[in-house]
Amino acid sequence: MPRQPGVTAIPPRSAAMSLSAESLKNVTTAAGSRVYSELRQVSSNYRARSVLRSIESQQGPTDRKLFRLANEYSQEVLGSAKYAPWMHVYTAISGGFKEGWIPDNYYGLVVEPLKSGGAAKVVNLKSFTNRILHTEALPDLAYVIDGIYYDRDFKPISETNLIELLFAQDGRVFFKSDNSCQGRDVVIMTREDFPRAGHDRLVDGVFQAPIKQHEFFAAISAGSTATVRITTARELDGTVAVKAAYLRVGRAADEIVRCRSHVRVAADIRTGALNDTAYLHNWRRTEEHPDTQFRFAGHAIPHFSAAAELCRSLHASCPHMPCVGWDVCIDQDNQTKIMEWNARYNDIKFSEATAGPCFRGLGWESLWKRAAA
Template sequence: MMRLDVENVVRRSARRVAQYRFHLDHGAQARKVLLVLESRYGRTDPANLRLADMYARDVFGDPVYAPWLRVYTAFCGTFKEGWIPDNYYGSVVVPHMKGWYGKISSLKPISRLIFDGDALPDVAYFANGLFFTDRSIVVPESELPDVVFAQSGRVVFKLDGSKQGNGVYIFDRANFDPARIKALGNGVIQKFIVQHPLFEAFASKPVATLRFTTVVDDAGRISIRACYLRLGRADDTHILTDREVCVPVKLSTGELGDEGYMNDWGATEAHPDSGVRFAGMKIPQFDQCVETVLRLHRKIPFARCVGWDVTVDANEEVQVMEWNGEHNDVKFSEATQGPCFSDLNWERLKSLR
């Protein structure tokens, strides 16, 4: 009995330490962004910052949630009720609205089993010592190259749990080696997507993606709450979070906003490498992209908020590159398009912690 009590105390202490570090890291990130915003655009009205601080304390129950609210306020030049701080989303909303059901998104070889259809560019998987096709047929290593290069001269391998551009590898037939895949670990092999010319104009190497955020409300209705375009830099093979350019997308029309934002939240009217401007551009097949993510979310309503990375290829086909059922970042969407979730009563979840 004593041993169980000690183990429980240790677990609770470990969780508290993890939460402390989580909020400490978010606070540091937010304060850094706030400094950049104020250095570029001037000091934020102190009255609005006080409103953000009060909202964190009175609505979310802890001043630890104030830093991101301050960033949203500085970005917009005013305070808006209904905003969700990104660390509140990660520490409170995600466990309550997704739990273990959201974590399955990190296990890439099961995506095809869940969603079926041809929206995913998956061609093969490696898991627990076996290579198998997108139809769950085990493939001998000697036959694997013929399988994965049947549709494309290049493939992308993504490790389970890969995020922020890490754990992503690009191979052609000459340098593809099943032994290398096995050494890297479990994951998915996807055909390399030749992106739509509109995306190609911004940056030709990294495949641009649309980040959609969809939610399931308490009545089971699924809706899109935010969307932005993620663009890589000219010299990168794929999008890296610390170098990407993000451009808000108007949900009603699929048009790009007039400005995009660098990793430090600095605004730019054009891609920093190609010089292609954002204003006047419209996402190709936007309605089809919307229909696709809504349809797929209906298959996993138990993960109640999902981030989808979607692109449109050169044949104008929608490709769902991955989905995130865990802590899909909401801070950029909240600042540029929010409040995105104000009707969902997520702030009431604090009493359930």
């Protein structure tokens, strides 16, 4: 039917409703994203202020002139004063202000989302890691994927054969579920308590063999396997370099090193030499392990160069992520074993505070302008 002069055509009701629903969905998604970012921002800065109080309760107040420099840098270089609280922590730890620091919340809210993209999400899938890295350095024994058991070569395996495989060399096995991190959702299993048919099936994840750590780490803390965090980053020319490293050990009562109780000490990325000063989980300083009285001064991580090169080369083979935190261990045979790799929210704050700025020259400080645009 011809349209009458002066009358505006009205789109079909279904099309109008579809357009409206799609617009509403986009607006809702954007609003939800903003709320989530704001909540993360509040939580991160609350944590930074708590850390600063703990540091200053031990070593006294930091010169507030230095904090003003941090405030100005956050506003002028990073685009907002909301990034200052972590800069205050770095300043208190180092005893001075340094240009080039990347605040922890700036990394999480600006750098990681803009630079990593969707590829970083795959890193959280423990059952998928060996498909990406293809390395014998992973202590993987078997996998659970959608309720089905697979061996290391991703061939389906019966539960009976799986149990024999898992406990052929050791009476314990570690199960890590997909999307777990920082020691969460790690279960130590034995043959006796392995889920049997008819019980609730395991979520997707990986079974890993226990690592018998090098005697150097056992002397520090024998109850749990120490990890060396090695951080690698992609340079502007596409090459990958080691940017930071630190040793992370547990307490006497820990079976697994956990963030709520760990002891950390920075290491030289060239030699693996440990700093004289370590930090407890609450960021208070110590020169020795609180349980074993092992003094860190004068010691170096054994076979560190080989471990660092392995992490660098593996990152170079998968350069989709700008920055990766590798948790590795040196075993009793002097071999590097990869326990975790982290490309999303990987911890940079400890390294920035104790050895940074670690990421100067990568252009990260200007990324907020792209986000604003």
